[in-house]
Amino acid sequence: MKKTFVTLEQLERIAAQYPTPFHLYHESGIRQTARELYRAFSWNPGYREYFAVKATPNPQILKLLKEEGCGVDCSSLTELMMAQRCGFSGDEIMFSSNDTPAEEFVLAAQLGATINLDDISHIPFLKDSIGYIPKKISCRYNPGGTFTLGESEEGFQVMDNPGQAKYGMTRAQLTQAFRTLKELGAEEFGIHAFLASNTLSNEYYPALAAILFRTAVELTEETGCHITFINLSGGVGVPYRPEQPANDIGLIGEGVRKAYEEILVPAGMGDVSLCTELGRFMLAPHGCLVTRVLHEKKTYKDYIGVDACAANLMRPAMYGAYHHITVMGRENEPCDHLYDVTGSLCENNDKFAVDRLLPEIHIGDLLVIHDTGAHGHAMGYQYNGRLRSSELLLQSDGSVRLIRRAETPEDYFATAVWD
Ligand SMILES: *Cc1c(COP(=O)(O)O)cnc(C)c1O
Numbered sequence: 169m170k171k172t173f174v175t176l177e178q179l180e181r182i183a184a185q186y187p188t189p190f191h192l193y194h195e196s197g198i199r200q201t202a203r204e205l206y207r208a209f210s211w212n213p214g215y216r217e218y219f220a221v222k223a224t225p226n227p228q229i230l231k232l233l234k235e236e237g238c239g240v241d242c243s244s245l246t247e248l249m250m251a252q253r254c255g256f257s258g259d260e261i262m263f264s265s266n267d268t269p270a271e272e273f274v275l276a277a278q279l280g281a282t283i284n285l286d287d288i289s290h291i292p293f294l295k296d297s298i299g300y301i302p303k304k305i306s307c308r309y310n311p312g313g314t315f316t317l318g319e320s321e322e323g324f325q326v327m328d329n330p331g332q333a334k335y336g337m338t339r340a341q342l343t344q345a346f347r348t349l350k351e352l353g354a355e356e357f358g359i360h361a362f363l364a365s366n367t368l369s370n371e372y373y374p375a376l377a378a379i380l381f382r383t384a385v386e387l388t389e390e391t392g393c394h395i396t397f398i399n400l401s402g403g404v405g406v407p408y409r410p411e412q413p414a415n416d417i418g419l420i421g422e423g424v425r426k427a428y429e430e431i432l433v434p435a436g437m438g439d440v441s442l443c444t445e446l447g448r449f450m451l452a453p454h455g456c457l458v459t460r461v462l463h464e465k466k467t468y469k470d471y472i473g474v475d476a477c478a479a480n481l482m483r484p485a486m487y488g489a490y491h492h493i494t495v496m497g498r499e500n501e502p503c504d505h506l507y508d509v510t511g512s513l514c515e516n517n518d519k520f521a522v523d524r525l526l527p528e529i530h531i532g533d534l535l536v537i538h539d540t541g542a543h544g545h546a547m548g549y550q551y552n553g554r555l556r557s558s559e560l561l562l563q564s565d566g567s568v569r570l571i572r573r574a575e576t577p578e579d580y581f582a583t584a585v586w587d
Pocket residue numbers: 220222223241243264265362365366401402403404445446447448449542
């Protein structure tokens with residue numbers, strides 16, 4: 169059974185002050201995950217997590233992670249501006265973008281961010297955009313093909329398709345890019361790769377690390393470039409379903425250490441710093457979408473209509489993603505009612521759950537939709553004039569802080585031309 173990090177009593181008190189729907193985040197959970205991550209990689213002195221801003225672009229969340237020692241991974245101008253306003257600078261910012269406009273390279277360079285180039289053609293583009301090549305630079309690698317791990321009778325533990333992904337450079341381009349960057353004045357090099365998303369396996373990071381470490385050794389031999397950092401990017405997943413086992417970040421860190429000691433240390437590269445750009449792993453379990461039941465409709469199916477919709481959480485509509493639902497106050501009742509839980513958008517995919525067995529639901533019940541702390545509010549939109557909800561932080565002392573107000577119709581109207 170998946171547990172909520174708030175009780176019904178707490179939620180009713182919060183909802184009396186801040187109307188549903190809202191996204192609620194859990195400060196102590198976020199801090200705990202950050203600390204576990206840092207403990208898992210404490211063997212690597214230069215290690216740093218660059219939180220993927222796109223997952224939860226809220227200044228208070230970013231500041232909280234900053235207190236835990238994290239930097240930020242940005243991929244757009246606005247994300248860079250948010251990082252700047254939150255006080256991140258220099259080595260605390262990774263800029264891993266693709267199809268990048270010139271003005272974004274300009275701001276990234278101004279902030280002293282580490283720029284991670286997605287393509288070999290971005291070398292002259294970057295030089296034209298900012299007038300020079302930074303001394304510290306990174307390149308994104310895409311080995312192509314398919315990436316699989318842990319084959320068993322049930323299939324693969326991890327399977328993804330880098331060969332179909334738009335990101336990164338080929339192996340040959342990586343060598344060429346390093347040579348060119350060195351000629352243009354780069355002195356400190358890094359490599360980055362993101363081969364699979366939301367992996368539920370303690371083997372993903374170690375396998376990716378081994379690929380990147382071997383590639384780093386080869387690149388050093390081929391080009392003489394000084395590789396000082398290797399970026400494992402995001403992709404460590406969370407169990408959205410209650411029966412799925414969670415990743416063990418301690419084991420993941422140990423697996424990466426083993427690869428580091430087997431590959432990098434013997435090659436004389438035992439001073440390479442590691443970075444990660446985790447988003448989902450850091451935040452997803454520490455946020456939930458809280459919504460109230462407005463209607464029950466019985467036609468060919470039994471529909472529960474809630475006051476949140478896909479504009480507040482797009483993942484189920486977009487990917488058919490599973491998000492666990494707890495009917496607050498009915499945790500101990502049998503799940504013997506089959507429901508579709510729907511929002512109000514004029515789109516039939518606006519369903520948080522389809523054919524879900526839940527306890528009997530009553531109008532007015534509060535539902536907690538789990539694991540929305542990453543790629544939840546962040547992917548919000550305003551279709552049908554359904555506006556983005558507020559974001560609240562349940563702080564370590566038990567109090568609740570509004571960290572983003574709900575949008576109002578005036579916000580929605582503000583960009584339109586009326587006369
Ligand atoms: C989305 C993204 C991440 C974060 O991915 P998660 O799956 O949330 O960990 C990290 N790096 C880059 C470049 C990304 O695009």
